[in-house]
Amino acid sequence: MAHSNELNQQSKWRVYLPAAVSFILLSAGLVLDHLLPYTFYNDYVRLAWYIVAYLPVGLPVLKESAELIGAKDFFNEFSLMSIATLGAFAIGEYPEGVAVMLFYSVGELFQASAVNKAKRNIKSLLDIRPDFATVLRDGKYLTVSPEEVRVGEKIQVKPGERIPLDGVLHLSQSSFNTSALTGESKPRRIREGEDVLAGMINLDNAIELHVTKLYSDSSLAKILDMVQHASARKAKTELLIRRFARIYTPLVFFLALSLTLLPYFIVSDYVFADWLYRALVFLVISCPCALVISVPLGYFGGIGAASKNGILFKGANFLDLMTHVNTVVMDKTGTLTHGVFKVQHVSAVNNDTKQLTAMAAAIESFSNHPIAKAITSYAGEKDPQFAAHNVMEVPGYGLQGELNGMILLAGNAKLLKKYDIAYDPIVDEIVDTIVLIAYNDQYMGYITIADEEKEDAAQAIREMKKFGIQNTIMLSGDKSAITEKLAQKLGVTAAYGDLLPEEKVRHLEELKANTANCIAFVGDGINDAPSLALSDVGIAMGGMGSDAAIEVADVVIQTDQPSKISTAISIAKYTKSIVIQNIIFAISIKLIILLLGAFGYASMWGAVFADVGVALLAILNSVRVLSKRF
Known part of the structure; x- marks a missing residue:
């Protein structure tokens, strides 16, 4: 049961039509068997009728079987189904022969539908990444798909937009959020002639850049390619089932042959047709379709469910690995924090925090430093009563300016010491980045700024602990x-700070020295790529993550939410449980009906249930993961 194809929306009717025709003809044949007199509806007419019913669903399988035999692959599910159904026709069990092939085809349609649903969920992930570029052509800016932009063309990117393609900045400069690439929370100033990379976010001005790489070389195209080939990376359980089927299939061929011929030497009232029928029933029952299809489909369903939740697994093997993770190592900036500075606290000597914020914003508005931007953003609209003049930077200290003819200072503690201005000693104990404000030689208060943690960061740690x-x-x-x-x-x-990328790798190597550890590393920047590659499961924050991190990682969290780590573990564990259920269910039912069939207590209809029925139930069990809420 492996020749299922993708269901194209415009040609769905062509895919469903053969099964529909076969079902109608089979149903009509069963009715005619009971209603029409033999003189009219004789064996030849009946045989012709069921052949017509068989061909729409049987021909594709017969063709596939012939091609595989031509390639010297004799023992496969297509050969099993072909021999069993043709054998049923040979002994006059026409309806059973059609029914087996019909339900086999219906099973394939279920499988194709399930696979396509999973693929749609996976591909819908990519919608949150940039999907347009504003390109200059014939003196006009046009909005086009990134695939249509050629190397050397000029594109425009407005403030707040993400760069869709790699390029070189042209006749302008701007600040960019580069935390996804560098792991640093400070925005980077890029000037004319310097490189701008896909994934950066333009913060200041409308800019133009010359494209240096085609869309096909971008992270977008690479991720789509990863999606399309995710199912090629098999889980250990899946590979085991495939190997089992390669041994199992020829074995049942010879067992069926033995069941047909050996009783001749043992049973006194041997009837060839009866034992051939039992052997055919045995063949249909023993077809490993339920295992061969439902196990990989279970994993594919898990990949689809993960994508629905904003998580991209690059292969079923990583779903398996995720169930064994017992150590999670995380980067801080961009992973557990937003990667941008925000004002955390304002403390004013006179308790007038609004005035202190306005004074700080008045002088900081002359700076492009990320700390200055955090303060001006926090202050909101500029207060005309607080207009600073003659502002200058004091390198390594902060800013100096004038407000209403008096000196206004904003900077670190060293700045106030330089001007012999006393300040509250508590300032020296504060961990966060701090800006002290002094006016007219008087200490006015301080503002603390920090890279704010993500809303679900604490929840992520709690949920991971729940998973052990x-x-x-x-x-x-x-x-x-x-x-x-x-x-x-x-x-x-x-927690360990002040680490270079190679020092992060050293920490991971120490953890990996203990073979009991199954390590997942979570990061988002180029500096995290070595650690992502070294870990057992590399998890990249993909919404803002760098191309390098996304490419190296085994799992990509497109929503940038750390709480999705535990969601990924939950999906992996649920998927594994479904796969195990399918294996136990399929093997146990088949063994029972195999024994019944060998002793003549199971008919071809029982065989149909054991083969196609079990496969359908296993497929339905597999797609449960797609509808479950995590």
Whole structure:
């Protein structure tokens, strides 16, 4: 049961038509068997009728069987079905022969439908990534698909839009959110002639860039290719079933042959037709369709369910591996945090935090630094009463300017010490990035800024622990004090800061030295790629993640939500349970009816149930994962 094809929307009727015709003719034949007199509806007419009913569903299988035999593959499910159904015709069991092939085809349609549903779910993931480019042609900007843009063409990207293709910046400059590429939360200023990469987000100005790579070389095309080939990477259980079928199929051929011929030497009232019928029943029952199809379909259903939840598994083998993960190692910036600075706290000496924020925003509005942008964004619309003048940067310290003729300072503690301005000693104990404000030689207060954790970060750690993952580790290039503070807040088991990419790899190697550890690493930037490759399961944050991280990773979380890690584990465990259910169900039912068939207690209709019925039930069980809510 493996020759199922994708159901194209425009040609669905052509796919369903053969089964529909065969079903109508079979049903009509069964009615005619009981209603019409033999003189009119004799054996020849009856045989012709059932041959016509058989051909729409039987010909494709017979053709596939012939091609495989021509390729010296004699023992396969197509040969089994062909011999069993043709044998049924040979001994006059025409309806059974048609029914076996008809239900076989219906099973394929179920399988094709299930596979297509899973593929649609997977491909729908890609809709959240950039799907258009604004290209300059004949003096006009046109919105086109990225596939249509050629190398050397000029495209425009507005503020807030993600760069759809790699290129070089032209006649402009802007700030870009590059956290997906570098792991750093600070936006990067890129000027004319410098490279801009797909995945960066333009923050400031409308920009133009010359395209340097085709769409086919972009992360989008690579991910789509990964989706289309995800099912090629088999799980261990799936590979085991395939190997089992290669041994099992020729074995049942010879057992069926023995069941036909051996009784001649043992049974006194031997009737060839009776034992041939039993052998044919045995062949139909023994067809490994339910196992060969339902097991990979179970995994494919899991891949589809994951995609529906914004998670891309690049192969069934990673679904299997995910069920064994007991250690999760995570990057901080962009994985557990948003990767952007935000104001956390405002403390004013005179308790007027609104005034302090307005004063800070007045001077910080002259800077493009991400800390300055965080403060001006927090302050909102500029207050005309607070208009700073003669603002200048004091390198390594902060900003100095004038407000109403008085000196206004905004910077670190070193800036206030430079001007001999006393400040609250508590400032030195604060872990977050801090901006101190002084006006007219008086300390006014401070503003703390930090890279804010994602809303579901703490939930992610809690849920992982529910799945028995007690070992959660955070590795970050950020300073240790900030990393440890976040780890303590989220409930992470251990945290290490001030790490270079190679130092993250060293930590992973130490963990892998313990063979009991099955490690998942979660990251989003180019700097995380070595760790993603080294781990047992590499998980990339794909919504904002770098091309390198997405390509190296085994699992991609398109929504950038860390809580999806536990969702991925849940889907993997549920999928594995369905696969095991299918294996136990298929083998147990087949063994029972095989024994009944060998002793003559099961008919061809029982064989149809044991083969196609079990396959259909296993397929329906497999697609349950697609409708389950995780």
